[in-house]
Amino acid sequence: MNAENTVSAENTSTAAKTPVTVIGLGNMGAALAATLLENGHPTTVWNRSAAKAKPLVDRGARLAATPEEAVAASPLIIACVLDHDALHAVLDPVAASLTGKALVNLTSSSPEQADEAAAWAAPLGLGHLDGAIMTTPPGVGNPEMMFLYSGSAEVFEAHRTTLAVLGDPLYLGAEPGRASLYDVALLGLMWSTFTGWLHGTALVGADATKAADFTPVAIRWMTHAVAGFMAAYAPQVDAGRYPGDDATVDVQITAIGHLIHAAADRGVDNALPELLKATMERTSAAGHGSDSYASVIEVLRGGGRDSMRV
Numbered sequence: 599m600n601a602e603n604t605v606s607a608e609n610t611s612t613a614a615k616t617p618v619t620v621i622g623l624g625n626m627g628a629a630l631a632a633t634l635l636e637n638g639h640p641t642t643v644w645n646r647s648a649a650k651a652k653p654l655v656d657r658g659a660r661l662a663a664t665p666e667e668a669v670a671a672s673p674l675i676i677a678c679v680l681d682h683d684a685l686h687a688v689l690d691p692v693a694a695s696l697t698g699k700a701l702v703n704l705t706s707s708s709p710e711q712a713d714e715a716a717a718w719a720a721p722l723g724l725g726h727l728d729g730a731i732m733t734t735p736p737g738v739g740n741p742e743m744m745f746l747y748s749g750s751a752e753v754f755e756a757h758r759t760t761l762a763v764l765g766d767p768l769y770l771g772a773e774p775g776r777a778s779l780y781d782v783a784l785l786g787l788m789w790s791t792f793t794g795w796l797h798g799t800a801l802v803g804a805d806a807t808k809a810a811d812f813t814p815v816a817i818r819w820m821t822h823a824v825a826g827f828m829a830a831y832a833p834q835v836d837a838g839r840y841p842g843d844d845a846t847v848d849v850q851i852t853a854i855g856h857l858i859h860a861a862a863d864r865g866v867d868n869a870l871p872e873l874l875k876a877t878m879e880r881t882s883a884a885g886h887g888s889d890s891y892a893s894v895i896e897v898l899r900g901g902g903r904d905s906m907r908v
């Protein structure tokens with residue numbers, strides 16, 4: 599059997615549930631295996647520390663004694679171990695047994711590691727799909743949560759129904775590293791947003807406003823206003839033209855001065871707003887003072903790859 603044969607592994611809602619092997623039973627792997635079990639998939643599990651399998655075995659999972667036994671048990675293997683090195687530590691010794699199987703690697707990795715894993719899988723006749731889990735373990739099984747995938751379209755189509763049990767599966771194309779690239783881009787957005795929210799929370803907190811009172815206002819701002827600004831700016835970024843007909847960079851430089859002043863008065867750390875102001879000033883100095891905030895992309899891109907402008 600080669601990777602193409604996996605296409606027929608599942609295709610109708612009435613078909614028997616695809617047997618799945620889950621390798622790695624840390625916080626995330628255990629949540630993946632539990633969700634597959636809850637949804638009726640015959641589930642085989644393997645973990646370096648076998649004791650972590652007990653709660654899953656109590657719920658009907660089959661414990662494989664070795665990685666080889668785990669790999670042999672199912673056409674679809676989901677790996678979720680600490681990192682890329684751990685993935686190779688488990689799978690390299692059983693590489694010969696992987697021919698004809700489908701591997702969905704949900705271990706976090708860099709785009710380059712995902713490319714390497716795809717190149718490693720190809721000569722084995724192993725279908726390879728790389729994935730990124732955009733939630734924490736309690737969110738596994740929630741159809742609102744995104745699971746990003748890239749790599750083999752055949753593996754994705756063959757196992758889409760099984761993957762949908764874990765969360766909403768979004769296929770980003772054949773380039774293996776694409777899901778990992780989106781993953782780090784979205785995590786960067788999350789950390790920037792968290793830190794901006796916490797900075798605002800510290801600021802209003804200095805004047806005795808509770809986080810629980812500020813946060814619904816912040817969420818409404820993010821959801822109904824900021825998300826709309828992003829949607830409006832995206833075509834500007836793609837076109838490389840940034841009409842400043844809503845608010846210019848120079849106007850925002852003035853406005854952020856008020857934030858820095860208010861934070862300094864209250865003893866709140868200003869590293870983040872100072873960084874943002876400096877970035878806006880570099881954008882203005884590059885000739886975009888009368889353009890929209892989307893023109894900051896010109897500074898952020900630096901002298902990077904030509905392909906960045908789509």
Ligand code: NAP
Pocket residue numbers: 622623624625626627645646647650678679680681683684687688704705706707731732733734735
């Ligand atoms: P974790 O609880 O620390 O579990 C790590 C897993 O990797 C365990 O099963 C561990 O086995 C195994 N492992 C580590 N080194 C190994 C090695 N050399 N050989 C074999 N197995 C090894 O981590 P986690 O939270 O489940 O995360 C697993 C992956 O999911 C990571 O890549 C993480 O970035 C990703 N992820 C996690 C979350 C989350 O919210 N937790 C969200 C998105 C993505 P032992 O039990 O034997 O130590």
